Amino acid sequence: MKKKGCCSISFDKGHVDIRWEGREAFDLLDFLFKESLQSSDDRTLALFTLKAEKPHPLLLHQRKKLLCKGEAGKVAVRLLDRIIFELAKETKGGLLFHAAALSRNGRSILIPGQSGSGKTFLAASFADNGYTYITDEMTLVESENFYLYGFYKPLHIKNPIAFKHQSALKTSCRNQPNPGCVNLPVNKGFLTNCFFVNPEKRQQSTKAALIIFPKYESGIEFSVRRLPCAKTGLLLMQSLINARNLTSHGFHEISMLSREVPAYIMTYGKSSHVVQAVDSLWAF
Numbered sequence: 001m002k003k004k005g006c007c008s009i010s011f012d013k014g015h016v017d018i019r020w021e022g023r024e025a026f027d028l029l030d031f032l033f034k035e036s037l038q039s040s041d042d043r044t045l046a047l048f049t050l051k052a053e054k055p056h057p058l059l060l061h062q063r064k065k066l067l068c069k070g071e072a073g074k075v076a077v078r079l080l081d082r083i084i085f086e087l088a089k090e091t092k093g094g095l096l097f098h099a100a101a102l103s104r105n106g107r108s109i110l111i112p113g114q115s116g117s118g119k120t121f122l123a124a125s126f127a128d129n130g131y132t133y134i135t136d137e138m139t140l141v142e143s144e145n146f147y148l149y150g151f152y153k154p155l156h157i158k159n160p161i162a163f164k165h166q167s168a169l170k171t172s173c174r175n176q177p178n179p180g181c182v183n184l185p186v187n188k189g190f191l192t193n194c195f196f197v198n199p200e201k202r203q204q205s206t207k208a209a210l211i212i213f214p215k216y217e218s219g220i221e222f223s224v225r226r227l228p229c230a231k232t233g234l235l236l237m238q239s240l241i242n243a244r245n246l247t248s249h250g251f252h253e254i255s256m257l258s259r260e261v262p263a264y265i266m267t268y269g270k271s272s273h274v275v276q277a278v279d280s281l282w283a284f
Contacts, residue, residue: 003021003022003023004019004020004021004022005019005020005026006018006019006020007020007029009033009083009087011087011091011138011140011151012087012091012092012093012094012096012140013090013091013092013093014086014087014090014091015087016047016048016083016086016087017047017048018047018048018049018050019048019049019050020049020050020051021049021050021051021052021053022051022052022053023052024052024057024058024072025050025051025052025058027177027181028050028058028072028075028076028177029050030177031076031154031177031181031184031191031193032076032079032080032153032154032191033152033153034193034194047062047063047086048060048061048062048079048082048083049061049062050075050079057070057071057072057075058070058071058072058075060075060078060079062082067079067082072177072184073184073185073186073187073190073191074186076184076186076191077156077186077187077191080137080153084137084138084151087138087151088138088241088242089242089245090245091140091241091242091245092242092245092246093140093142094140094141094142094143094253095140095141095143095236095240095242095246095250095253095254095257096138096139096140096141096240096241096242097110097112097138097139097140097141097236097239097240097241098112098113098114098137098138098239098241099111099112099113099119099135099138099139099150099239100113100119100120100122100123100134100135100136100137100139100150101123101134101135101139101148101149101150102123102126102127102131102132102133102134103131103132103134103206104130104131104132106206106207107206107207107208107209107210108134108148108206108207108208108209108210109126109131109208109209109210109211109212109278110139110141110148110208110210110211110212110261111123111211111212111213111214112211112213112235112236112238112239113213113214113239114238114239116158116216117213117214117215117216118214118215118216118268119136119137119214120136120155120156120157120158121214121216122212122214122274123135123136123155124155124157124192125274125275126274126275126278129275133155133194134148134149134150134152135150135151135152135153136153136155136156137150137151137153137156138150138151138241139151141208141257143253143256145207146207146208146257146260146261147205147206147207147208148205148206148207148208149205152194153194154183154184154191154192154193154194155191155192155194156186156189156191157183157189157190157191157192158187158188158189181193208257208261209261210261210262210263210264210278210281211232211236211261211262211263211264212263212264212265212266212278213227213235213263213264213265213266214266214268215265215266215267215268216267216268216269217267217269218269219269220267220268220269221267221269222266222267222268222269222270222273222274222277223266223267223268224264224265224266224267224277224281225264225265225266226262226263226264227263227264227265229255229258229259230258232258232263233254233255233258235263235265236254236257236258237250237251237254240254262281264281
């Protein structure tokens with residue numbers, strides 16, 4: 001294996017470059033992006049530099065600015081946040097939402113919401129019940145046909161106790177991912193490898209057929225309620241990332257999406273009723 005190199009991460013029509021140096025740096029990138037990694041010309045000016053260097057396990061720079069230093073989990077969260085920011089700020093090819101997305105039988109569920117709303121929890125629950133995981137963070141919906149695709153990254157599980165994939169906890173890396181690593185501890189939770197959730201296939205672009213707005217509160221009674229188009233549009237605007245890049249801030253496209261795709265608000269305190277309720281909303 002090479003001791004250093006350069007790779008590219010793409011989304012929509014934008015990309016960021018990452019120069020890496022050292023086996024630990026490559027292993028972290030492989031864990032985070034795996035098949036999303038693309039080769040890049042060494043002459044390309046890298047936006048990020050990830051380097052394994054003592055006494056700190058990893059150093060992360062954006063151009064010449066030091067962003068983070070420390071264990072792989074800490075650096076991974078910082079790197080993901082910055083990459084998502086850089087890719088999102090230039091996206092113009094559709095409606096870009098802070099949202100999870102999953103698909104099944106050629107149709108997709110869009111799950112918009114801010115951090116802490118329960119998007120990742122729902123994504124893990126659906127993936128555990130036969131749905132294909134697309135993303136838990138950033139989803140682009142094409143304006144004309146409402147096909148969507150997401151930024152493919154590990155799930156950021158912030159509540160390990162509620163996570164169903166308990167086998168993932170037993171195969172945890174310590175501080176540094178390695179080949180075959182399933183999850184990487186970060187803060188109080190962990191990042192779970194996409195390929196553990198989707199062991200056989202990658203995501204494909206599919207049409208949005210259902211929108212779920214999650215509202216998680218511990219111990220709350222489960223309920224699901226259909227939303228009128230106007231309320232759907234208002235809630236979608238709250239999760240729209242790239243409004244400033246769109247004509248009229250995307251109001252026309254949001255209105256079309258709200259009229260075309262049925263939307264529901266779902267409150268829940270545990271995942272036991274969620275998948276069954278969503279399955280009842282459409283016939284697969």
